[in-house]
Amino acid sequence: MHAQHPKSAAALLQHLQHVLGIPTDHANLQQEISRWQELHDAAVEGDPQASAYVQMLEHRHDQLVEQNMPSGDDLAAELEEFLRNQSDDDL
Known part of the structure; x- marks a missing residue:
């Protein structure tokens, strides 16, 4: 291929x-x-210009990933809510 x-x-x-x-x-x-x-x-x-552009894209990607990453507390709260909403048969 x-x-x-x-x-x-x-x-x-x-x-x-x-x-x-x-x-x-x-x-x-x-x-x-x-x-x-x-x-x-x-x-x-x-190519210094291409190198700078790639570094900028990598930095921008890292920022987006960090912004979209939920905190540990948010994940724990979501898991607790999920477990509360489950019936005994689902567990």
Whole structure:
């Protein structure tokens, strides 16, 4: 398989394997992933503007993940509410 973006292809196949319960043979993508990563890293490292842009995107992604992450207290409260709403037969 020659995917344009082998990391995405491997992630999709892995997700399909998980959801459908059907084994997918995507181990052969590892070599393509390594090669793609090398080319990507070389391109970004060779261009300061691209490097700064990638760093900005990574920072923005980290901020979004942190904003959407519930606190431990929120998770505990949600679990307690869920358990309160369960009948004895459900447990």
